Amino acid sequence: MTATADEAISAPTPPFAARAAAVGGSPVREILAVTARPEVINFAGGLPAPELFDAVGVAAAFQAVLTTTPGTALQYSTTEGEPALRAAIAARTTARGLPTDADDVLVTTGSQQALSLLATALVEPGDTVLVESPCYLAALQAFAFAGARLVPVPCDAAGIDPAALDELVAAHRPKLLYTVPTFQNPTGRTLPAGRRAEIAAVAARRGLWIIEDDPYGELRFEGERVPWIATYPGAQDRTVLLGSFSKVMAPGLRLGWLRGPAALLRACAVAKQAADLHTPTVNQLAAARYLADNDLDAHVARVAGEYRLRRDAMLSGLADALPHGSSWLRPEGGMFVWATLPEGYDTAALLPEVVRHDVAYVPGAPFYAGAPDVATLRMCFVTQSVEEIGEGLRRLGGALVG
Incomplete structure (x- = not known):
């Protein structure tokens, strides 16, 4: 029997591989898309500072x-x-x-x-x-x-x-x-x-x-x-x-x-x-x-020197930006600060309000393979200037502390 054109068109396509449905997308990428507005001070990414590239x-x-x-x-x-x-x-x-x-x-x-x-x-x-x-x-x-x-x-x-x-x-x-x-x-x-x-x-x-x-x-x-x-x-x-x-x-x-x-x-x-x-x-x-x-080591030393200033700016402002009882780790290098809010806080649930204040972080839950700590968050301190970090933390405090 020959299938009609309508029957051929209505036949479903084969399903995607199970892994495509089982593995979710990157919440970091999704947050970056939502917070792409230029007025947002975005601590959510893991992007090096473009002004420091040796272009x-x-x-x-x-x-x-x-x-x-x-x-x-x-x-x-x-x-x-x-x-x-x-x-x-x-x-x-x-x-x-x-x-x-x-x-x-x-x-x-x-x-x-x-x-x-x-x-x-x-x-x-x-x-x-x-x-x-x-x-x-x-x-x-x-x-x-x-x-x-x-x-x-x-x-x-x-x-x-x-x-x-x-x-x-x-x-x-x-x-x-x-x-x-x-x-x-x-x-x-x-x-x-x-x-x-x-x-x-x-x-x-x-x-x-x-x-x-x-x-x-x-x-x-x-x-x-x-x-x-x-x-x-x-x-x-x-x-x-x-x-x-x-x-x-x-x-x-x-x-x-x-x-x-x-x-x-x-x-x-x-x-x-x-x-x-x-x-x-x-x-x-x-x-x-x-x-x-070129001397890549010398270039990296210059970049790390600037990143240190930015890390210090973030660390110095966290006490005012986060609720009382929060804690955070002090990194000796790299790009990120990890913070934990007091019990009862959910950083994913709080994020929409934070974004309304034109600032963003990444909730910590997606980084866990097991049971997550929903009170955690990650902030990148290298992409923004010292001044922008100060303003971003002020906005964050307005969203989280009031």
Whole structure:
């Protein structure tokens, strides 16, 4: 029997994959869309300050590669990344205490892609993945899309509790632990060296992959740098270190990388071939040229100096902006302050009123893989000037305190 035109038109399309319905969108992105009005002072994003970008240096790097090697810059490249950029990343990693060769590095389209590749390469549907509590939101999304069962690890103001981690690994036999140990997103906390060593020991003893995400580590304002978990005994052969130029050069370049064992690197390269073939060649070559022609460390030091002033401005105004009895963490670097309002407050329910005062934050609940603390919130202090931060906190106080 032949179907009529009307019957053909009325036939439903097949449904989306279950994961597309099960994993929600980013509340941060949704808040940014709602608060796009120019009059809103927006503490909700995680955006570096655009006025501090070295636009002149980056433009010169692009001009140089497009002038001297246009055929290469505009051509396809290898999946693993441009050799010059891989070598530069390896050299910077080695200088910071983790001996690394260019072959140990895979360039990714932002470190967010590195998370997706690792989820593809490591996680089967139903596998357990351990995450911090609270945790970087986009990591929760990446692992959830892979079908992982997310189990939060108890944390305090210093980060992961190694004893609790050991118990969870024994009980759940997870595939991996994901952590942002330095200036964590969303809390800003930094895991002490002793706990890093203990986590490395747990991973070695129990059999566990560690994904160590470090997008903020170079943005230190005070205190001593803490070595990567990957440098501790027992962790070298099971830790994947993620890095990014987004917070120190420019996020629009979408340049990240992962450093890990050869076999896992190969699996991620195969996954990347299926995703985007390779990260844009011209961006990679421009970044390599920028690193060759400029002192990135000096640039980062200037940026961190300004960010410190902005952090201090936010910290100094929180007591007046938040209800009495609130608490917050004091980050030694990075981009975020994490605050907890008194019991009975719900920061998601309060947000519409806050936005009506032309200011915004991110409610803390979406950052939890388990039961959330609805009284928490995250504020980014780097995007606005010191003066704008003061005004934003005044508006916030008008909404929350009256």
